[in-house]
Amino acid sequence: MESYAQILLIAAPVFLILVLSEKLYGYLRFRHAFRSMDTISSLSSGYTNVLKDVLGLSITILSYEWFYNKVALFEIKSTFWVYTAAFIALDFAGYWIHRLSHSINFFWNRHVIHHSSEEFDLACALRQSISVFVNIFSFFLIPAAILGVKPEVIAVVAPLHLFAQFWYHTIYIKKMGFLEKIIVTPSHHRVHHAINPEYLDKNHGQIFIFWDKLFGTYQEELEEVPPVFGVTRPMRTWNPMKINFKHLALLIHDAWRAPDWKDKFTIWFKPTGWRPEGFEEKYPVVKIEDPYHFEKYDTPFGLPSRIFIWAQFLTTLGFLIWLFAHVGQLSLISMLSFGGFIFITIYAYTDMMDKNKSFLLFEGIKAVYGTCFLMGTEYWKPLFYENGETFFIAYLGFSILCSLYVYLKEITPQGSSDLDYASL
Numbered sequence: 001m002e003s004y005a006q007i008l009l010i011a012a013p014v015f016l017i018l019v020l021s022e023k024l025y026g027y028l029r030f031r032h033a034f035r036s037m038d039t040i041s042s043l044s045s046g047y048t049n050v051l052k053d054v055l056g057l058s059i060t061i062l063s064y065e066w067f068y069n070k071v072a073l074f075e076i077k078s079t080f081w082v083y084t085a086a087f088i089a090l091d092f093a094g095y096w097i098h099r100l101s102h103s104i105n106f107f108w109n110r111h112v113i114h115h116s117s118e119e120f121d122l123a124c125a126l127r128q129s130i131s132v133f134v135n136i137f138s139f140f141l142i143p144a145a146i147l148g149v150k151p152e153v154i155a156v157v158a159p160l161h162l163f164a165q166f167w168y169h170t171i172y173i174k175k176m177g178f179l180e181k182i183i184v185t186p187s188h189h190r191v192h193h194a195i196n197p198e199y200l201d202k203n204h205g206q207i208f209i210f211w212d213k214l215f216g217t218y219q220e221e222l223e224e225v226p227p228v229f230g231v232t233r234p235m236r237t238w239n240p241m242k243i244n245f246k247h248l249a250l251l252i253h254d255a256w257r258a259p260d261w262k263d264k265f266t267i268w269f270k271p272t273g274w275r276p277e278g279f280e281e282k283y284p285v286v287k288i289e290d291p292y293h294f295e296k297y298d299t300p301f302g303l304p305s306r307i308f309i310w311a312q313f314l315t316t317l318g319f320l321i322w323l324f325a326h327v328g329q330l331s332l333i334s335m336l337s338f339g340g341f342i343f344i345t346i347y348a349y350t351d352m353m354d355k356n357k358s359f360l361l362f363e364g365i366k367a368v369y370g371t372c373f374l375m376g377t378e379y380w381k382p383l384f385y386e387n388g389e390t391f392f393i394a395y396l397g398f399s400i401l402c403s404l405y406v407y408l409k410e411i412t413p414q415g416s417s418d419l420d421y422a423s424l
Contacts, residue, residue, distance in 0.1 A: 005324040006324070008054070009324050009325060019043065019126075023039065023121070025172065035119060040313050041240060042123035042124050042127050044313065044316070045126060045128060045243070048241065051323075051339055054323075065151040067145035071146050072146060072148045074147060083156070086144060089143065091205070091211070096140055098204040098206060104269060105251060105267060108247055118230040120169060141154065165184075169186070169193075172186075183208060185209075189203065195229070195291045199219055202218065202219035233273075236297050241343075241350075254275055299355050302410065305410050316346060320342060333379055337377075344362060344366045344369060347362050352411075355410060359407075371393065374392060
């Protein structure tokens with residue numbers, strides 16, 4: 001946990017710089033609009049994902065180390081070729097988990113966040129799930145364990161494999177010649193993120209594209225079919241926590257309402273998007289039928305409000321970096337409580353981005369929660385140096401005042417845009 005936090009201290013600002021550099025390039029070179037709410041939503045999803053990982057909010061039923069100790073037939077020396085083989089094994093496992101995530105209703109909930117952006121850019125690469133609480137990934141690495149690939153090899157290769165999937169989320173790199181036959185390129189992954197009928201559920205490879213060619217899920221990007229990005233059931237929210245559980249909420253509603261007990265059980269394991277007979281008419285869900293003619297989700301704000309939203313986003317990044325820098329000095333309850341404060345902060349400002357009146361309630365909860373923890377306990381003391389508590393309390397007060405301004409200026413005149421999950 002501590003070593004991962006140290007990596008994130010470097011990775012987080014680097015990713016932010018790369019994301020903003022891509023947006024600047026797109027504007028200066030092609031005059032592409034910078035849809036800042038979408039970018040902030042994507043990066044905020046990345047915040048929640050790394051925060052969940054650092055806090056250890058998931059369970060691994062059977063770890064790779066357990067499999068290695070129980071089933072390894074050999075003990076292989078950790079050479080360059082072993083690391084290479086482990087990387088390929090990891091990618092093979094990643095292909096099948098990725099494919100299952102697109103194929104089965106329940107597993108789609110763990111992956112839908114990654115596809116939820118209606119843009120395709122480096123920022124959307126950071127839309128990663130917080131809805132996975134039980135890790136099954138190790139089951140797909142049993143062949144590597146049998147062959148004797150040591151756990152420390154997997155521990156080194158896994159983050160490299162993950163970070164290597166960042167670069168190809170862009171529209172600015174076209175086809176790459178002979179590399180298209182070997183590795184996943186931006187062209188391949190544009191197909192994967194597209195909602196065009198020709199492209200749906202294709203190109204599940206993470207590093208190597210030959211898995212798709214081998215198992216029949218490959219589709220080339222067609223010049224005459226420009227990819228359109230998003231999900232066919234649009235999310236219509238910037239709040240990453242709502243996006244993470246929106247599909248699950250629909251499954252729960254449908255399972256509860258299904259009159260047939262068989263449907264109540266099998267809905268979880270049916271193909272992605274399956275609903276009981278007659279539910280599309282009785283309980284309709286907004287769906288994009290024509291990918292070439294639909295309105296992207298947008299919530300316009302005036303300049304002062306946009307500045308405040310960016311300030312909240314950047315302040316939250318500061319909180320995250322501060323937490324990661326102090327992981328080794330904090331107790332578990334200190335990390336969990338401060339992590340909870342960050343989750344509330346993200347929920348509040350992304351709910352504000354949706355122009356939901358409820359954001360003000362969460363902003364108030366954040367202020368009360370932060371004040372009580374800081375002033376009433378010793379848990380957060382290691383996080384603050386001299387005068388740090390004063391600045392923190394000042395931030396909470398300033399945040400409340402600015403939130404009231406946004407509420408009165410941007411939201412009250414229009415009314416609430418809160419989403420009704422029962423009508424999804």
